[in-house]
Amino acid sequence: MLLVVDVGNTNIVVGVYEGNILKNSFRIGTDINKTSDEYGAIIAQLFLIDSISFSSIEDVIISSVVPEVMHSLENFVMKYIQKTPMIIGPGIKTGINIKYENPSQVGADRIVNAVAGVEKYGVPLILIDFGTATTFCYINAKGEYLxxxxxxxxxxxSEALFQRASKLHKVEIIETTEVIGRNTTTALQAGIFFGYVGMVDNIVEKMIEESGEENVKVVATGGLSSLIISETKNVSIVDKNLTLEGLKMIYEKNKQSK
Structure with a gap:
């Protein structure tokens, strides 16, 4: 079995592949203060759901945008799984030609998503990842990450709004049917939901216009992707496991040279 780990600013997503099948995936809160033993205990408990043992894990690949977590995670893997994890970073083959001015500044998660997106959906392609930050990535018809x-x-x-506006309370982020809210709660929900939908559509449209390319596919991933794209004009595909699949694909590209 292959353990794939995607470390984000808010959550760590852990997936276990048996061959090409994703047996299960779990979300753990990202905490730079957790020790390797604490991560080991949490993941061991989650593994019990599917009767997975550490001894059944043959290899591990990790993508991270939180460097402060990596020491504990790497130590967890080496101590409990007794493997040296493959880490997304310099020297890892991805097959993606990065045209960013400084390629080292591109988040590991964005590259992992690009690998899976190109493989599954072709190019040209826009990938939207709804995480702690919402990222929009453009891969052109040549397969170049622009x-x-x-x-x-x-x-x-939303949290920033609730914290800075004393008379505005926290609300559940939901899809609303009307943009004219009749009370503070529905007004907040309408503003957050439709404001974000409008932003997504506008950025996607401007990217396509700027690229000058046609038949651009638009794929969304991340926790709130299903909610937001329900009302968008330009996003038609939601792929919640895109990052985990990308990690598996990168592992396959690199395992022979490991």
């Missing part, structure tokens, strides 16, 4: 846009995620944007 770059994209980064915006605050819907949850942190």
């Amino acid at each position: 770059g994209g846009a980064i915006t605050p995620g819907i949850k942190i944007s």
